Amino acid sequence: MKVIILINCPDQAGIINSVTQFIHLRSGNIIYLDQHVDKSSDIFFMRLETEFQTDEFSAENFKTLFKNELAQLYQMHWSIHLDTHRPKMALFVSKYNHCLYDLLGRHNSGELKVDIPFILSNHPDLKFIADQFNIPFYHIPFSKENREAAEEKQLTLLKEHKVDFVVLARYMQIVSERLISIYPNRIINIHHSFLPAFAGAKPYHAAFKRGVKIIGATSHYITSELDAGPIIEQDVTTVSHSHSISDFISKGRDLEKIVLSRAIKLHVLRKTMVYNNKTVIFS
């Protein structure tokens, strides 16, 4: 059985040794260890991939021991993840279909190792794609009047399907504080600019107006502040005076697809850790 352990805590001498010894004493083998110290805030981060004998391993037991022998001592934030769990990912979309097509193609070819219990949209337009790929589609429109009821429906769906994390694949609707608080660092958005440049609406138009020579896309965890959450992944492509706004949008689509899919893969592999509104991305 493969077990991934994520840790962060105040930095001090001896942590690596303590953790590796703890695993060794439980007959675990460390397959991969990646560690980082943020010297500006003296925080220690570590991600371990370990292997245990399946028949002997008890997750509950391991957690109790880990907490008592290590976590309390070092004031750790920590989590463990078993590879027997296949994450459930909900997709939220609006009218743009490029990210949706891209993610469903990747899912079908086995590249995205998740289950997709449903696609949710505030518009009915993309239902036909959900049908093409045989995935349930829920149309939950939003208006000033129905906001609370609509949010309630979203939460009910997420709960019913035991969704682990949410991907906003160009979902053009503000996500409620309540949803964010229930899924902290588990709602992944794709913003179509190189953040923090051009946060907010119509970033391609703003980039065109400013005359930049490079445009970008940014995938980040949603927080209550718009387009200001911890950045998971970014990428860019060159543009020139010869490109119109619609060229920007077209070039940007490829960026959005790639950046979003990379961010999702990092999240699924438990390679992300958040602190101080930033991410550590383990290798």
Add this chain to the structure above:
Amino acid sequence: MKVIILINCPDQAGIINSVTQFIHLRSGNIIYLDQHVDKSSDIFFMRLETEFQTDEFSAENFKTLFKNELAQLYQMHWSIHLDTHRPKMALFVSKYNHCLYDLLGRHNSGELKVDIPFILSNHPDLKFIADQFNIPFYHIPFSKENREAAEEKQLTLLKEHKVDFVVLARYMQIVSERLISIYPNRIINIHHSFLPAFAGAKPYHAAFKRGVKIIGATSHYITSELDAGPIIEQDVTTVSHSHSISDFISKGRDLEKIVLSRAIKLHVLRKTMVYNNKTVIFS
């Protein structure tokens, strides 16, 4: 004799034909023609490289005819540039030496086809490099009290040496409005961020704090608004959580050197045109 012609004017049918015919009738040969229409503002841009028989060509005569037969008709902004003129480039620096070393190395190896009449600094620290490369160095310190006198000295030097354009190679001092008005679109700055992200002071620190995954550098013409002038060239490089601020600074140095030198080369080859606070960069 090689003559470069730069034009912009309101777009309409027939401009290309009129200009190419004008050149043809004066026995000129078009070596290269690059043209662009900004459809959002209906402006036409063109850059021509032409060849004329040296003994028959009179620049004054050509200018008069061009003005009377074409420029007035099409309401052109235009300029012509003869390859017999080698541009004079003044370098302004402060304490950082990486861009200075880079530019002087390129100059010595013949890559930068300009004369460098002098290096000017508000600090004495880099005089030794000017000496290494046998270029006059002027130390003009700035303080609240001497500001006007210092600016006057700058202008006198620029005038005396018939400087064509100024390069701010990490010059950490605000350039006066007066200097900008005398050298419109002829003062090239390098800013150590991917503008418009992180304008102003300490962009690497701000980028580190925001947790971006890519940093950049931007070369632009100086305008009266700080870090907001027309962008000539940008480039980026990836960073990660594992990089400290000093890593950002170190990686950024390479970006700054390359982006600034590319912008200078584009300017020297007359491949830049400015409008609406943006640049057209001809190929």
Add this chain to the structure above:
Amino acid sequence: MKVIILINCPDQAGIINSVTQFIHLRSGNIIYLDQHVDKSSDIFFMRLETEFQTDEFSAENFKTLFKNELAQLYQMHWSIHLDTHRPKMALFVSKYNHCLYDLLGRHNSGELKVDIPFILSNHPDLKFIADQFNIPFYHIPFSKENREAAEEKQLTLLKEHKVDFVVLARYMQIVSERLISIYPNRIINIHHSFLPAFAGAKPYHAAFKRGVKIIGATSHYITSELDAGPIIEQDVTTVSHSHSISDFISKGRDLEKIVLSRAIKLHVLRKTMVYNNKTVIFS
């Protein structure tokens, strides 16, 4: 009516002027002109986007005049293309589905302005995707025995559907000389390496073995020499010692999709011209 004109011929003075005047005299307006001279072989290239009054324009007439007045004089290779023709693109695939999904997604969202009359494969595996997107699928298996009959079937299909160009979207079967001769510079392949490095089979394995730090993908026109045709587009991504061969393959998939789709778009916009086994890519 929009008309694109592509020209190449031995370089000499006066070509641009002659062509622009020819168009002007037929009441055409030049919207875009891009031109290039290969100085190592003294060949002149030009691409013009022009506009003519639809009711007055006769393509046949234009072609005859162009041939008689210009093409013969300058020994031009040339072609004209009317925007009233929507190109027909056949897709050849084998077992990998990522490029197929990507192209069909782009087609559905209107990004690829072509008709796709059919998908052809030497394996039945991807029929379900053709079904998902409602496109006819032809399974034409290849073996030593049936080679000639299979090639005949391919040609018949291409002829029947008046296919303009063929895209090999990871088609793992050698294309016949006869097909290449019927579609010169009109069969676009995606090779999963940064050519000319790692031509031939299993390029990701070869790249892994060599320990390169960057991998690439190359889209090119098929010629009779394997992986040696004129390159249309290339792109790369970084890899490290920490990536396995399957990581290379996974990262490469994204490159392949983007590079192939870019090449197709350039071809459809008539922005490619081939000479000396190289391409000119107009802007």
Add this chain to the structure above:
Amino acid sequence: MKVIILINCPDQAGIINSVTQFIHLRSGNIIYLDQHVDKSSDIFFMRLETEFQTDEFSAENFKTLFKNELAQLYQMHWSIHLDTHRPKMALFVSKYNHCLYDLLGRHNSGELKVDIPFILSNHPDLKFIADQFNIPFYHIPFSKENREAAEEKQLTLLKEHKVDFVVLARYMQIVSERLISIYPNRIINIHHSFLPAFAGAKPYHAAFKRGVKIIGATSHYITSELDAGPIIEQDVTTVSHSHSISDFISKGRDLEKIVLSRAIKLHVLRKTMVYNNKTVIFS
């Protein structure tokens, strides 16, 4: 005192635990640990940055214990490096000056933490730059007749100055087998192509002829097979049909400078390990 430990050995369970415990028991603190397993060849790699109390630490003692308690048990290839040693780097050049200027600029600004005891060349042309930067310059010409004597002189110089590693900064002369055997994985070359494409002479000319859309540069350790040693670092830049060979050369110069300087920094920080003619580059 900071001590860097580099290890590789056949992979097996327990290595990380054994090494971290060994350091812990000697009162060392692990500041950074990066580890990798090459699964295709079952080799384990690790780099540790550790801190020991300076007054208690004996390198000789540590080495003996490490060898007896760990290295023999796990069949390790290993080395330890104290930060009290500042490496001595010899520069070999010929006629191109861009890499030389770049490295000396970086050295002067404190970016390259090495001593440069001398610059050696088979041509006298760049002596003036060595003089500019006050570094001894040795001109050792090569001809068929004097080859052995010249190589002898090289070796004598390297030995006299206790040189740790050699950088070939566009040194256009084959390095002798004997020199390579004395400095295994300690001679760093910059090749002006994206290896393995265009190995050998005149790579920019070959790239131009092939019509590639991207060119590159590669820094690698010299082995007896030309341009086939373990790759340390690569980078690329885009080119187009509009670039001449001299444009390739000019764009390539910037790549060469950056790629070579990055490789040198990785080497100096002991972040490189070589096996199977490939490198592991620690983060």
